[in-house]
Amino acid sequence: MASEQELAGLLRQGHFGALFRRMGWDNAGVLEAVQVEGSDLRPVAIAGKRGVTAWRVDCPAGVPERSEQHRVVRRLRRFSRDQLVVFASSDQHLWLWPEQRPSGVGHRLVDHGYPSAAPTESLLQRLAQASFALDEEDGLTATSVLARIRRSFNADRVTKSFYREFQKHHRNFAATVEGIASDEDRRWYASVLLNRVMFVYFIQRKGFLDRDRNYLRSRLRMVRQHYGADRFYAFYRRFLLPLFHVGLGSPPDGRDYAEAEAQRIIGDVPYVNGGIFEPHELEEAYDIEIADGAFESLFDFFDTWRWHLDECPTGESNEINPDILGFIFEQYINFTDAGQKENGAYYTKPDVTGYMAASTILPAVADRLVAAGLDDPALLLAGSGDAYLHDSNGHGIESSTSGTDGRTDGRTDGRTDGRTD
Numbered sequence: 001m002a003s004e005q006e007l008a009g010l011l012r013q014g015h016f017g018a019l020f021r022r023m024g025w026d027n028a029g030v031l032e033a034v035q036v037e038g039s040d041l042r043p044v045a046i047a048g049k050r051g052v053t054a055w056r057v058d059c060p061a062g063v064p065e066r067s068e069q070h071r072v073v074r075r076l077r078r079f080s081r082d083q084l085v086v087f088a089s090s091d092q093h094l095w096l097w098p099e100q101r102p103s104g105v106g107h108r109l110v111d112h113g114y115p116s117a118a119p120t121e122s123l124l125q126r127l128a129q130a131s132f133a134l135d136e137e138d139g140l141t142a143t144s145v146l147a148r149i150r151r152s153f154n155a156d157r158v159t160k161s162f163y164r165e166f167q168k169h170h171r172n173f174a175a176t177v178e179g180i181a182s183d184e185d186r187r188w189y190a191s192v193l194l195n196r197v198m199f200v201y202f203i204q205r206k207g208f209l210d211r212d213r214n215y216l217r218s219r220l221r222m223v224r225q226h227y228g229a230d231r232f233y234a235f236y237r238r239f240l241l242p243l244f245h246v247g248l249g250s251p252p253d254g255r256d257y258a259e260a261e262a263q264r265i266i267g268d269v270p271y272v273n274g275g276i277f278e279p280h281e282l283e284e285a286y287d288i289e290i291a292d293g294a295f296e297s298l299f300d301f302f303d304t305w306r307w308h309l310d311e312c313p314t315g316e317s318n319e320i321n322p323d324i325l326g327f328i329f330e331q332y333i334n335f336t337d338a339g340q341k342e343n344g345a346y347y348t349k350p351d352v353t354g355y356m357a358a359s360t361i362l363p364a365v366a367d368r369l370v371a372a373g374l375d376d377p378a379l380l381l382a383g384s385g386d387a388y389l390h391d392s393n394g395h396g397i398e399s400s401t402s403g404t405d406g407r408t409d410g411r412t413d414g415r416t417d418g419r420t421d
Contacts, residue, residue: 002131011093011119016056016086020047036075039068043076043085048144049132053080059089069109071100082146082352084153091116095123097153099117162305162324169301170194176294179287189282194288194323196244196276197298203270203323205307210267217299220292221245222265236290239265241283249277264387278381355406 002022002095004008010019028045030053035042047054055076064072064087073096077085093116098107114120129152132140138330164244174190200209200216209215210344220235244257247269257263282288366377 004128007124007127008119011123012117012361014088014093014116016054016088017046019127020054023047023127023130024134024137025049025054034075034079036072039064043070043072043074045079047056048080050140050142051080051151052082052084052149053070053148055086056076057087059087062089063087063092063094063113066109069094069096073107082149086148088116093119097149099153100152112153123332165301166194169298173298176290178289178291179350180282185282185286188211188267189280189286190290191328192280192282194298195328197295198302198325198328199272199276199306200235200248203272209269212267216295217303219265220295220299224292226261226265232291233274233289235295236288238262240295241267243269243276245279248272249279320333345375 006022007019010022011036025047026049028048030045033042033044040061041057043055043057045053046056053076055071067076069085069087073085076085077098085096085098087096093114095112095344097110099110099416112120112123112126113216114123115134130149132145170187170190174187177186177189180189181184197216200297203211204215207213212218219239221233223239227238238259239262240260242257243266245259245264246262250256251271255263276381317330370376
């Protein structure tokens with residue numbers, strides 16, 4: 001297999017076909033450029049590996065907007081169910097990996113962009129992981145190839161890396177909690193508080209908290225300016241608890257701040273229903289104090305990560321999404337301090353819950369629409385081909401769902417997506 005240095009040279013030159021050959025990929029099965037309705041772009045297949053196709057899209061006018069990227073990917077899925085797509089302009093390259101949405105229907109685009117003359121280390125590492133040696137060729141299957149490429153480009157793979165660091169910060173933070181005598185309760189409250197703070201990190205990055213994307217850190221600075229730098233416990237008691245219990249935990253018309261200054265510092269924040277910010281039993285049982293410095297250290301750690309709330313991940317190595325909250329919950333509820341499994345609670349990821357919801361809620365909604373005398377959604381979807389089918393429903397099919405080209409699974413090689421080679 002090629003070295004990262006060699007791959008970097010081919011990337012800078014824009015020799016993507018040669019790049020994939022050095023990565024151990026095969027020639028592409030689709031030979032002609034593909035026309036995309038409503039777009040001047042003409043994707044060309046440059047390589048393939050056990051059902052995954054790599055496409056190059058030349059972009060004379062620059063890398064297109066997200067909506068056109070989605071249009072291209074939807075068109076390419078008629079030819080290959082899984083693909084890597086490279087949009088190449090004169091000054092920028094953008095790699096896309098269409099990752100299945102949590103609902104199981106459609107894809108979100110994980111992207112890796114860089115100036116064409118300066119490929120990133122992150123992308124080079126991912127390409128190296130998606131390379132295949134000659135001596136492993138006989139053992140490769142469609143499933144194993146797809147799994148490796150998914151591991152290389154999947155945006156969710158940093159969850160465990162974050163958690164390993166989080167464990168250390170959790171222990172350190174728990175040690176700073178004052179007023180709770182029990183070690184077990186102190187660790188419990190540290191989990192409660194950090195879970196709240198992580199939730200706030202996600203929504204502050206969207207500007208939902210007083211239109212400040214660095215809300216918590218800027219409020220720490222404001223608290224120190226108002227109460228004095230020598231008031232080392234003001235942030236938790238004077239700001240954080242009112243933010244949780246009153247600001248985020250109450251509707252705007254029901255907020256009653258004990259101090260007018262707290263209301264000014266908190267600013268315009270939304271009501272977050274669901275109980276996460278309601279007063280906790282430990283807060284009612286103990287007189288808790290936490291030094292400002294503990295939060296400053298925590299923010300230093302959190303600020304090294306990209307807190308991504310929506311479904312347009314970039315796939316960078318420091319990006320996390322809300323799945324981290326569920327993963328941490330599962331770890332802390334199931335394991336003792338010694339690392340032994342104690343309970344049987346599990347966090348169910350969105351791909352499972354999304355499938356369950358889509359398979360139960362949507363039919364119920366459709367039935368109600370029909371009962372109300374409206375058009376049957378099934379009739380409206382009849383001509384949509386496989387656009388709204390779960391990917392799993394398309395594996396092993398014997399005829400084209402589009403009904404227009406006679407290919408199996410939209411491929412040109414006459415094989416089903418459930419191939420055994």
